[in-house]
Amino acid sequence: MSGSCNFEGCTVDETGICALERDPSTCGNRVSNEAVGAISADAPVDEVTSQPGDRLGAPVLEQPVRMSPFPSSRRLGLEDLNAMMGARYVNVVGILGDPESGKTACLASLYLLVSHAMLKGWSFADSRSLAAFEEIARGARDWNDGKAPEQMTVHTELADDHSPGFLHLRLVRLSDGRRVDLALPDVPGEWTQALVNTARSDRLDFMKSAEAIWIVLDGRTLADIEKRQGLIARVGQLAGRLNTMLDGHVPRLMVVVTHRDLHILNDNVADRLQKELIRRGAKAEIVGVAPFSDHPDEVPAGFGMAELIDLTVGRPAERPTFWQSSEPAESDRAYLSYRRDR
Ligand SMILES: Nc1nc2c(ncn2[C@@H]2O[C@H](COP(=O)(O)OP(=O)(O)OP(=O)(O)O)[C@@H](O)[C@H]2O)c(=O)[nH]1
Ligand SMILES: [Mg+2]
Numbered sequence: 001m002s003g004s005c006n007f008e009g010c011t012v013d014e015t016g017i018c019a020l021e022r023d024p025s026t027c028g029n030r031v032s033n034e035a036v037g038a039i040s041a042d043a044p045v046d047e048v049t050s051q052p053g054d055r056l057g058a059p060v061l062e063q064p065v066r067m068s069p070f071p072s073s074r075r076l077g078l079e080d081l082n083a084m085m086g087a088r089y090v091n092v093v094g095i096l097g098d099p100e101s102g103k104t105a106c107l108a109s110l111y112l113l114v115s116h117a118m119l120k121g122w123s124f125a126d127s128r129s130l131a132a133f134e135e136i137a138r139g140a141r142d143w144n145d146g147k148a149p150e151q152m153t154v155h156t157e158l159a160d161d162h163s164p165g166f167l168h169l170r171l172v173r174l175s176d177g178r179r180v181d182l183a184l185p186d187v188p189g190e191w192t193q194a195l196v197n198t199a200r201s202d203r204l205d206f207m208k209s210a211e212a213i214w215i216v217l218d219g220r221t222l223a224d225i226e227k228r229q230g231l232i233a234r235v236g237q238l239a240g241r242l243n244t245m246l247d248g249h250v251p252r253l254m255v256v257v258t259h260r261d262l263h264i265l266n267d268n269v270a271d272r273l274q275k276e277l278i279r280r281g282a283k284a285e286i287v288g289v290a291p292f293s294d295h296p297d298e299v300p301a302g303f304g305m306a307e308l309i310d311l312t313v314g315r316p317a318e319r320p321t322f323w324q325s326s327e328p329a330e331s332d333r334a335y336l337s338y339r340r341d342r
Pocket of ligand 2: 103105154156186187
């Protein structure tokens with residue numbers, strides 16, 4: 001080791017040659033280069049000298065990435081619906097109808113029926129929007145001293161008036177065990193009015209993926225002779241708008257007439273509705289429902305909802321018998337009995 005070098009046996013002071021064959025002016029073992037050497041060995045000068053100042057007040061540990069323990073069970077937005085549709089087959093249903101016609105009531109009633117195992121032919125499998133269903137069904141549960149509330153559901157208002165909120169329900173069909181995922185939008189009646197009156201359809205773009213569309217009509221309006229014709233004409237206009245919006249590819253239509261507990265749809269009115277739809281190039285099934293009932297002894301609450309779901313999902317496809325049964329007829333045994341009597 002020489003005076004200016006820490007390396008054992010180095011004679012750089014005497015010979016001018018570094019024992020490690022390095023350039024003496026940059027060798028880290030030289031006393032004059034030590035500070036620089038220590039720094040340059042590991043990191044750039046700037047980084048090391050600036051570090052202590054930068055770390056002051058900084059968190060000691062990295063914050064772990066937070067994951068929500070349970071997915072939200074509120075209404076699904078369009079992104080949630082897209083993600084779900086990427087993972088499994090989803091039956092999107094379009095639900096249209098004037099304000100107060102009974103759209104939300106149908107959804108609340110469907111949820112109440114299925115949650116009490118009372119939806120004929122169907123059983124509950126899952127829902128990603130239980131909180132949203134609970135929210136719309138809450139009104140039907142708050143009874144005052146055993147008296148039913150005036151309004152079972154309240155007018156639908158969305159936090160974002162530009163994008164719909166969907167309710168999800170997975171049901172199992174008891175007849176064949178088929179599972180269906182229904183995506184049911186709960187949108188305000190004003191959206192239907194805007195479509196009919198001003199052809200505003202941007203918010204209803206999701207209907208292009210719909211497998212069935214419910215046009216919900218207030219049965220009381222159809223029963224009222226003064227208002228009836230106006231409503232039938234508007235249904236025709238709506239069918240025309242749908243035809244334009246969906247480029248002629250209108251999915252299965254269902255005209256859902258609510259308040260079946262108060263009024264039975266007259267055959268003559270049903271005919272006029274059908275004629276109006278045919279005039280517009282549309283075809284629909286008409287279903288009378290009573291999501292809630294003011295006369296539960298005559299028409300139970302939830303009347304017609306199972307039929308509506310049957311129609312929405314479609315009838316089960318006829319499957320050919322895989323292995324034909326071949327029961328032996330009486331005479332077939334003749335071969336086995338051949339000569340037995342001899
Ligand atoms: N008795 C009886 N009441 C019903 C029936 N259908 C709906 N209602 C009531 O009619 C009112 C209006 O129904 P909603 O389902 O809230 O109407 P909506 O179409 O969702 O209306 P908006 O959200 O304003 O577009 C509610 O108080 C329901 O309880 C029915 O078949 N029978
Ligand atoms: Mg509503």
